Amino acid sequence: MKVVLQKHIHQNLSFLKDKNLLIAISGGIDSTVLADLFYQLNFSISLAHCNFMLRGKESKKDEQFVKELGDKLKIPTFIIQFETKKYALENGISTQMAARDLRYNWFQKITQQNNIDFILTAHQKDDVIETFIINLTRGTGLDGLTGIPEINGNIIRPLLPFDRNDILIYATKNKLQWREDQSNSSLRYVRNKIRHKIVPVLKELNPSLLDTFQNTLENLKESKQIIKDCIQNVKQKVITTHNNEMHFNISELKKLSNPKIYLYELLKEYGFTAWNDVDDLLNAQSGKQLLSKTHRLLKDRAVLILTNLSNTEESGVFEIKENTSKITFPIQLEFEKIEIPFDTKKHQNKIFNELISTETNTISIDFNKLTYPLILRKKRKGDYFYPIGLGGKKKISKFFKDQKLSLIDKENMWLLCSDNDIIWIVGKRLDDRFKVSKSTSTILKIKL
CATH class of the missing domain: 3.30.465.60 (Uridine Diphospho-n-acetylenolpyruvylglucosamine Reductase; domain 3)
Known part of the structure; x- marks a missing residue:
């Protein structure tokens, strides 16, 4: 098995070479064999064990077994205890799903904190067919029928070419010790019913079941690829x-x-x-x-x-204080205060130049008409404003409709307000009440 695995890694998982690997280990035969194989092949490995505290003293003995194995091999060993039933209850999920979430979230945390490249799990051929049958009985698409992926992000399953018997022979030949999980024989769990009641019958009907099933999986994967291309x-x-x-x-x-x-x-x-x-x-x-x-x-x-x-949930109200030069959240706005010299001709020319600007992302308004703090918010029912150039008021909802904005565009639109009055539908239209005029002495220029 060691030689076959080495060849498999060379041909299909060569990227594991010289990488730091985290082995998920329960203490059972599969994960213990996985740890031993990669140790014997001189990979850089660490062990990670979760005590889900579901089996009392037995769970504690599993934890102790893994700790002693890590000490024996002189490799880093990470161990954690989870209140699995409490987590399942709080999140409204099954105990099995809770254990899965807790386990994989913790594994990813370890990799980030310890410069680990890949997580190895001990899934093998028998696990694949059991998972296939579980998904088949629950109803699934092709994704649920194409087996357990050997590579899934940074999670690698290098034992998929081997079955449970291969692993037992290796463990026995190499005189390995492991922990037997008594719950694996209990028919309370769906996977155990399939393992002990259904798969043996299928193997009796077809002694080469695992090999022919592998061919079926390959055919399904090819069909899946055709669908992906389509x-x-x-x-x-x-x-x-x-x-x-x-x-x-x-x-x-x-x-x-x-x-x-x-x-x-x-x-x-x-x-x-x-x-x-x-x-x-x-x-x-x-x-x-x-x-x-x-x-x-x-x-x-x-x-x-x-x-x-x-x-789509961002709908807060944000204050903008006087003398603010820039904000970056929830949108980016820049503010520039411009004093107008007391010169009528220059005054009028500057105002004119500001008014004829066609850039919708920049406005110039009369600073003295503002009440601080300015408010940046989303639309509310009944909102209206006086669009510049219209000569009257208009509901914001009607303006949005006339602009042919999508429903999501409407939700994402921000309103800049002074007190309860709308100054600007940001990026769209200025309110006539705040425009600059001949009497304007200070301009506030705002750029989106």
């Missing part, structure tokens, strides 16, 4: 990017043979799960939206707009 072509026709938004062209989506399936492939990485509702957005009224934990999908006229939730 989706990439669709993306080029359907998706455009605007600042931090992704726009999905509805008319182009409707031309596809099955828009719902394509929407699944296009949006699955953003946390959406209610695919019937996502499909219904294509024919919904503007303003209809769906939320995942991280993103929002909004119907706006001829497009679906995808945004990060963190970009």
Whole structure:
């Protein structure tokens, strides 16, 4: 097994050479063999063990076993204890999911703090088929049927070419000690039911199950690649990017043979799960939206707009004190105070030059008409202003509509105010009440 693994690393995982590796070790046979193999192959390794405190004294004995192994091999060993059940309860997830979250989050923290390049886990062939069956019974797409990836970011699974029997033979031959987790024999857990009840029957029907199953996985992966290529072509026709938004062209989506399936492939990485509702957005009224934990999908006229939730929740009120020269949050504004000399002709010429400026990102206003602190905020119901050149007042909502702003553009628009009066729809239109005039003695120039 050692020779086969060395060859596999040379052919497929050569990037591990001369890297610092963190081995996730429970104390069970798989992870103990993984640690021994990489130690024997002279890699730079450390051990990381999580005590989830789920099995009382047995969990403590697992922890002690790993500590003693690290001492014996004279390699760095990281150990942590988690209140797993409490974490699961607080986050409304299963104990197994809680353990997974806690484990991988901690592993990543260790790598960042200790100059470690890759995390190695001891998944092997039997784990792959068990995971396949679990996903199959729960319902899944191709992603759930293509096995456990050997490389997933900085997480590497070098034992996937081997099965449980290979590992047992190696451990026995090399007289390794390991910890037996008694819960692995309990049929309370879905994976154990599959391991002890289903897989043995499948192996009885086909003694070469693991090898033929590997061929099936390869076929599925090739099919998945075809789909990825197809989706990439669709993306080029359907998706455009605007600042931090992704726009999905509805008319182009409707031309596809099955828009719902394509929407699944296009949006699955953003946390959406209610695919019937996502499909219904294509024919919904503007303003209809769906939320995942991280993103929002909004119907706006001829497009679906995808945004990060963190970009849509920013709606605070910000004060700008007198004599401020610049702000950088929530938007960048520069302020310049200009005194007008007491010379009527120069005065009028300067005012005229300011007024004829067509740059929407810069305004000049009468400083003496302002009440500090100025306020920067988002639109509120009933807001109105007096657009320069209109000769009357107009609701902000009507102005936005006339400007044909998208729903998200409206949300992202900032208003600069003096007291309760709107000075400027930032980047769009100045209020007539604050414009410079012949009587202006001090100008405040504001640049976006």
